[in-house]
Amino acid sequence: MDPIKPRIFKGTRDFLPQAMIPREDIIDIIRECFSRYGFSPLATPAFEYVDILTGKSGGEVDKLIYPLAYRDGRTLALHYDLTVPLARVMAMYPELPTPFKRYQIQPVWRADRPQLRQGRFREFVQCDADIVGVGGVLADAEIIALTADILGRLGFGIGERKFLILVNDRRFLAGVVAWSGLYPGQWLAPVCRALDKFERDGMEGVRLELEKLKLEAKVIGRLMQVFEDAPAELRERAGHSKARELLAGWAEVLDYDEEALSVGGLFDAVASFGVPDNIWVFTPWLSRGLDYYTGPIFESVLPSEPHIGSLTGGGRYDGLIGRFGERDIPATGTTIGIDRIFAAMEQLGIAGKNRSRTQVLVANFGADTLPYELNMVAEFRNAGLATEIFLEPAKLAKQFRYADKLGIPVVAVIGPEEADKGMVKLKWMDSGLEEVVARTRAVYGLKEKLEMRGE
């Protein structure tokens, strides 16, 4: 029989330490932010009953899911997002206190054609934060503040790598669609998809898409006015101070004071949360793909790296969470795109490259010195230093090579001479510098130096 060839399914990935260490670091930073903003963790099973996932209609979702070969093969399937499970949780546990602020970081699976270059996979980690059970712009503003905090702490705050959060409101777009002479219930979604082309193809790209929809010239003209009326500052993303002007102007035309006011309230709340003015911008053509948004929508981008796409995206979706109950449940939230963020960090050269978190390797000189070496290892570890002992006796050159390959900054050597004298030799791998210090003093000296070097 042929040997079994080791391989994985296309569109799924192994994360070796060099890729996994920065991913864990990213997720740790995000989790810290989630907690600091009062979000609590939730986890749900990887597979759900199919009717939970597809709803009554099935349809689009049906093509997206991986069912298990269990019973008829139509009973259980892997979840394709974390929003449907959240809706199920809200219906199953009415005792959960609301507002329910939850985060959830788990893999999801989509039976898509994978496009590895564009970063589309069949398995990827979804990272969501949502606020369930409360309407009003304060919750939306908090999601924007959370997003800004996360991206800042991940290192996207300064200079070339500065992020920008684009903000709009689906109700504004619905108003524009109605004013153009179309029925929003039917036309909001296709018009949104056309507007989506602006980022890539500009205004003329949008006009072309609208023409493909076979709309009357007058209708197209009115839809295009959303761009023409936008002050240059908004078009060039130079700030959102003109947004109120624009919205006030539209408010008169669209006769929707209430929405305009609520967007104004959103602006105020975002500012009060301490989000600087220059990292978010009202973007009247921002539409987001998904049909289920009902209010404010937002996504964050890196203007310097447009090909990466949005790092985060979300909005208010008041119709979705109540699907298993009899009442509507308001909800707003965002997805943090771990893969995109990691790709962006690699692109910008701010992703870690270490194959290991180990700070010090204690060399293994053989049986005679081993007890001293293991004692040293235990001392380093007790002091909080990530420490390895080379696990078999080997030539020192081989042990140094191992440290080098893994990016371990320092090797501690206790040869027979050092063993006798109560000393240890510390060799710094980058400079090659060596120092011999008393073992009793090695721990704190080493800790201090590593901290100074930021390792």
Add this chain to the structure above:
Amino acid sequence: MDPIKPRIFKGTRDFLPQAMIPREDIIDIIRECFSRYGFSPLATPAFEYVDILTGKSGGEVDKLIYPLAYRDGRTLALHYDLTVPLARVMAMYPELPTPFKRYQIQPVWRADRPQLRQGRFREFVQCDADIVGVGGVLADAEIIALTADILGRLGFGIGERKFLILVNDRRFLAGVVAWSGLYPGQWLAPVCRALDKFERDGMEGVRLELEKLKLEAKVIGRLMQVFEDAPAELRERAGHSKARELLAGWAEVLDYDEEALSVGGLFDAVASFGVPDNIWVFTPWLSRGLDYYTGPIFESVLPSEPHIGSLTGGGRYDGLIGRFGERDIPATGTTIGIDRIFAAMEQLGIAGKNRSRTQVLVANFGADTLPYELNMVAEFRNAGLATEIFLEPAKLAKQFRYADKLGIPVVAVIGPEEADKGMVKLKWMDSGLEEVVARTRAVYGLKEKLEMRGE
């Protein structure tokens, strides 16, 4: 049409915040230990090609896996452990530096009959640390030291809740089986399963199991000698100082000096790693269920809570990792049982019970004071305090109830009076005590008090 009933598949679980917060805390502590011992993270896809999982034979594993309804339903399946994926990774990426010390924390799925009471689920998080590519007892000793460190930091170090690590060696058991007159290749596994009864049913339970195997009385007598020869200290788990005596005695009978020596080396290395003598014990009848162990084996238990079973378990398995290549690859490691550990912590009353990590709730007094409140929220968060704003204006009593339900220790109130005077009222939820302080000084005072209270 009937509404869809929200439900989950038997043997899978939702983890609501109250369960998920302590689980995340447990996993964070474990990850910190893994890193400090020089282990690096690895992640692999949830599903693999079926032949990777089952090997050439299929058989037992076949019944354990959940295949996907993809192609013939026999192409892809969810992984049932993290060891087979590790073996695949070692074969696919020969460039990985060895020794490869990796940890992996991911859900696995088993098409078992779930036994919820005994803590057996169809989906559970597996948490493994393994050292691949190096033989010798030093690696085994490091796994034991790692286990001791983890359990100590999780709070199982003292008094009633003290853990104990049981250590044995499969080669010792194979020697005993051979000496009894049986061929180990055929009889080691069934004899191990019989020995496994000792913890629950004592020596007579083991004898009964051996009799069920229809072994000769003389053979059974010799097998039982492993218990009869064990010094009382070992039987009563009072320490392992007598282990060398026992092994030396057996070594003469079994004629296996080399193994005896290697177990002695294991003892020395464990001691040199700083593991205290009284938390591990040589247990000559410890056998572990799985067939694939080839050397030292270990598991940790809580003697005060025998019904919980082992918290961790592992050993050396030199034949498994090389299965996709042409060479043998030595390996040793341990599984950390997150579910068992959580159950034990609940049992012992040391599991956290908070529904939230939030430290302070800022009350929402309405539009007039909202800007002050949001500023306060931003200040608290910037100082690292986990902070919530009540996301809609509501009666104070309702907001206090929310804090109470979630276990948030303090509520900050900025009413119109406090707003004018630059003050904030801090209400401590447990004592009901209130203090009014300047907002400019609130952050650090609050931080200090929360730290003093350990919250």
